[in-house]
Amino acid sequence: MKKLKASPLLHPIYGICFGMYFLNRILRLEDIQIILFSDHIASLVALPLVLGFILTLFRWFRIASRLSWHQVLSSFLIFSIYFEYWLPAQSARYTGDWMDVVFYGIGGIVFWVFLNDERGSTSEIEGEVFHHRDIEA
DSSP: OOEEOOOGGGSHHHHHHHHHHHHHHHHHHTTOOOTTHHHHHHHHHHHHHHHHHHHHHHHHTTSOSSOOHHHHHHHHHHHHHIIIIIHHHHOTTOOOOHHHHHHHHHHHHHIIIIIOOTTOSSOOEESOOOOGGGOOO
């Protein structure tokens, strides 16, 4: 029996991103600010967290075993435009910051290099492997 790829949610990098996000949330609740960390950590970990979850669903439903560079780049562009351009234009509550765009890009690279591994992450689960290229048009 072929093996189903492990979830990126089990990867240590995903756990680090998740921990950094929640540490930042706790620090903000306590009104503690750490330069760069507090301002940009959510942008840095956004794509690894969101794309890691999406890839887990893709593997679970056997849609694809990894995301294409088009999907990762599209996600980067959508996050950048929506959160740094469109939302700030709609409400004064939001501010656009070009540094966040840089951190979205770094987060996309982190996802691509560490979490988008076709071989799986820390373990493998029994089941059938399904690749997006197996779909015939």
